[in-house]
Amino acid sequence: MQLRHLELFCDVIALRSFSKAAANHEVAQSSASLAVGVLEDRLGTRLIDRSKRPLEPTPAGRVYYEGCREMLTAYRTVEDRVRGMENRVSGQVRVAAIYSAGLLRIDQVVRRFRESYPDAEVVVDYRHPNEVRERVHNGEAELGIQSYPRETGDLACIPWMEQELVLVVPAGHELAERESIARDEVAGLRVVGFTPELGIRRATDQWLEAGEVSVVVVHEFDTIENVKRDVEVGTGAAFLPLATVTREVELGTLVAIPLLGDRLSRPLGIVHDRHHPLSSAAERFVELLCEVEDDEGPPAGALKPALADGDRESPSSVAAKG
Secondary structure (H helix, E strand, O other): OOHHHHHHHHHHHHHOOHHHHHHHOOOOHHHHHHHHHHHHHHHOOOOEEOOOOOOEEOHHHHHHHHHHHHHHHHHHHHHHHHHHOOOOOOEEEEEEEEOOOOHHHHHHHHHHHHHHOOOEEEEEEEEOHHHHHHHHHOOOOOEEEEEOOOOOOOEEEEEEEEEEEEEEEEOOOOOOOOOOEOHHHHOOOEEEEEOOOOHHHHHHHHHHHHOOOOOEEEEEEOOHHHHHHHHHOOOOEEEEEHHHOHHHHHHOOEEEEOEOOOOOEEEEEEEEEOOOOOOHHHHHHHHHHHHOOOOOOOOHHHHOOOOOHHHOOOHHHHHHHO
C-alpha cells in the first residue's frame, strides 16, 4: 500500500470529488479512482458511495478516513521536524477561505509563497463562512480565513486585517452624489442585507441599533456577490466592505459612500487548530499574509466614477458583460 493512495483517498473525501482530488495532486482522474479502488480491494469493502453527488464516504469509509488523516498528520509532522533541521520549508498547506476574504491579496501571497518556497505548495479552497471553521475543525484544512473570527476551545485565531464598511448604492441612486453619510441619515433606507446568521449582518444591526436607527431590509443573501448584484439592479443600498466593491465602483455600476461617526468595519482573521502545531510551511504562509499591507485603495469618495451621467453604463448592461 502506497502513501500516495492514502493521500488521494483523503482528498477525495475532503473535496468530495475524484476530479478535484486528482487536480490537487496533478494526476489524471483515473489515478485517483484507481488509488481508492486499490484500498477498497485491500480492505474488501466500499469506502465511497459513488451513487451520490457530491460523493460521500460509506460508514467504513468515514472510519478509514479519520484514521488515515491522523496517520498522515503524524507522518507530515515528523517529516516537517526533520526538514526543519536543515531549514527547509516543504509540504502542502491547505487553506479554507471565505469567498470575499480578498481574493487578489490571497492570490498575491500564494504567488510569493511559491516563489520563496518552491518545495512547498498552498491549496486554497473558497467556502461559505460556516464551512471554513468546520473544515479546520475536522482537519480538512490547516488554516481558515474568515470574517468575525472567534476563538474556541479547539480553534485559535490570528488577527489579520480590518476592512472598512461603506454604504453602497447603484449608480443613479438619490444618494449617489454624496461624499459621505451619517448613521442617522440612513433611517428608513431600503437595504439589501445579509442573512441573520452571518457576522456582518449582526455587526451592522448592532451599529444601527446603537444609533437608534432602523432600515427596511428588502432582500437577504448569504454572499457578498449576491448582495452586490441585487444592489446593482436597484433593489436597495447595502453595507459592504470597501475592498469588495472596488471593481464595481471603478466600472461605475456601484457608488461607495463613507460612513461618518462610529466606524463600522469587518475584521478578518486566520483560524487554526490550537491542539496541533502549525507546520513550518503554514507558519511561513501566515507570515506572508500578515506582511500584506491593508491597502484597500483610495478613500471611498475618491472611487466615485468621474463620468457624466450620460456616459455611464447602466447596471444591467455592465452585469451582462460578465
